[in-house]
Amino acid sequence: xxxxxxxxxxQDIFTHLHKHPELSWEEYETTAYIKKLVEPYSCKVxxxxxxxGLVVEIGTGKPVIGIRADMDALWQEVDGEFKANHSCGHDAxxxxxxxxxxxxxxxxxxxxGTFRFIFQPAEEKGGGALALVERGVAxxxxxxxxxxxxxxxxxxxxxFAPALQHGSARTVRGTIKGEDAHGARPxxxxxxxxxxxxxxxxxxxMYLNPLVPHSAKMTSFQAGGKxxxxxxxxxxxxxxxxxxxxxxxxxxxEKVEGIAxxxxxxxxxxxxxxxxxxxxxxxxxxxxxxxxxDAIVExxxxxQLAPMVVTTGGDDFHFFTIKRPHIKATMxxxxxxxxxxxxxxxxxxxxxxxxxxxxxxxxxxxxxxxxDA
Numbered sequence: 001x002x003x004x005x006x007x008x009x010x011q012d013i014f015t016h017l018h019k020h021p022e023l024s025w026e027e028y029e030t031t032a033y034i035k036k037l038v039e040p041y042s043c044k045v046x047x048x049x050x051x052x053g054l055v056v057e058i059g060t061g062k063p064v065i066g067i068r069a070d071m072d073a074l075w076q077e078v079d080g081e082f083k084a085n086h087s088c089g090h091d092a093x094x095x096x097x098x099x100x101x102x103x104x105x106x107x108x109x110x111x112x113g114t115f116r117f118i119f120q121p122a123e124e125k126g127g128g129a130l131a132l133v134e135r136g137v138a139x140x141x142x143x144x145x146x147x148x149x150x151x152x153x154x155x156x157x158x159x160f161a162p163a164l165q166h167g168s169a170r171t172v173r174g175t176i177k178g179e180d181a182h183g184a185r186p187x188x189x190x191x192x193x194x195x196x197x198x199x200x201x202x203x204x205x206m207y208l209n210p211l212v213p214h215s216a217k218m219t220s221f222q223a224g225g226k227x228x229x230x231x232x233x234x235x236x237x238x239x240x241x242x243x244x245x246x247x248x249x250x251x252x253x254e255k256v257e258g259i260a261x262x263x264x265x266x267x268x269x270x271x272x273x274x275x276x277x278x279x280x281x282x283x284x285x286x287x288x289x290x291x292x293x294d295a296i297v298e299x300x301x302x303x304q305l306a307p308m309v310v311t312t313g314g315d316d317f318h319f320f321t322i323k324r325p326h327i328k329a330t331m332x333x334x335x336x337x338x339x340x341x342x343x344x345x346x347x348x349x350x351x352x353x354x355x356x357x358x359x360x361x362x363x364x365x366x367x368x369x370x371x372d373a
Contacts, residue, residue: 007355010099013037014354017091021073021084024122027052030071030094034119037098041105051131053121056101059114063142065368066116066327067361068317069097070123078345087347089149089338092354094119096147096334099358100365113369116141126171126277129319138320143288143368144329145361146317149349151342154309155335157350160360161306162292163284164331167213168249169314170241171277172256174199176223177270178233190267192223192235199237199271202259208251213312214243216252233269242312246281279314283321285328288368292330295364300356309333313342332360 022030031052035045044057053071070093073084101117109115118137122128132138148164155161176196181189200218208214216239223235239256243249253275260271289308296305321329336353340346 010354014095021086024072024125027071027121056117059109064114066141066144068118068146069093096357100361110369126316129316133323138324141327146331157337159306159335160296161309161333163289163308165310166282167244167312168281169279172239173274174237175272176235180233181231183229189233192232206255212248216241282318288328288330299360299363
């Protein structure tokens, strides 16, 4: 389906996106770039006044089929410099969705069906999908597809899986509130560093069903200042929490809240927790998964078909199906020899997968359009 010229074009698009990363809620230049790519064609383009991101729609009637690409980059240290960096593959996801869109625009979409190409901001913050749901983007969707590059430990290059069983993920930011004390008088306050250490130890003593993957770990802690003869009474910290099911995440939250209350009472201090960032566990539809499985087999062969990938990583894609349960959705797992790993500052992958992934997604979209709504 794809020619060498089209593959080269995909690589040019990827290179631009990779060299111009933008953080969550700041993807305005990326939005403008994608809009400029599709402006010469006959399609409906929707942008938003208050947030970045855009929706491109072609075709008419039922079924209404969506495909999503996340747009944002991470903020991390790369070669000694902190900057925006596409180390999660969102530049590739955008390239694949743009490739499918351009192919349909230039070669004709099926006569039946509406195809909605959704470029979503702020996946890394966990709020982008909810923002688009609130703006009605998903209200009339019948089928919905997402995608994610996978590490080499999960899939080898050229393998595709028709579903990604993401777990639930939460980021918790905590504040320990007490009083400072002189270094010679440790009996006059609760050392915030000690409290943080006890919190850390109690996290490691939480027990849930061992058959359900889960974890909770402290990923940040700040206390004290330049004066080393002051025992700090205040501190801030962060927790990363993962669970394969939404029910297990609820149990983790309850236990973490219990730790905070216990330590606060024991030390006579305040511990505030902010559970602001939340990604739900996946809700995968069998019909959508079957369609994507057939598309993989027809496009790249059954030998390249892999079973559903189970991961405790999270993705806010699943808010679409949680908030709009009528949507039949799944995510394509893309094997591309990605290493050393997702979110690693030096993450790389085999770019030859881009045109293959475009073909798989086009096949899935066309296959889905043939269904009765």
